[in-house]
Amino acid sequence: MIYERIKKILSEQFEIENVDLDTVIREDLNLDSIGILEFVMAMEEEFGQTIEDDKLDEIITIKDAVDYIEGRSKE
Secondary structure (H helix, E strand, O other): OHHHHHHHHHHHHHOOOOOOOOOEHHHHOOOOHHHHHHHHHHHHHHHOOOOOHHHHHHOOEHHHHHHHHHHHHOO
16 A cells, blocks of 8 residues: 555654555655655655656655555556
8 A cells, every 4th residue: 555655654754653545745754855855765765656746846745646646556
């Protein structure tokens, strides 16, 4: 499940445990721009997909990240 894999990335990379689908990545997780970049790179590696720079502004919550990966998986 994509959600569980994203939670694992956050746990391993940032020691963040308490997230749900409504978690706002930037505000709730307190990730700075470097943290966001590390998170995106970890997702790209985990899922074998490139996340386009122009799509980053659309990925606000954990659910947005899950939906983006799911949508790319179906292409």
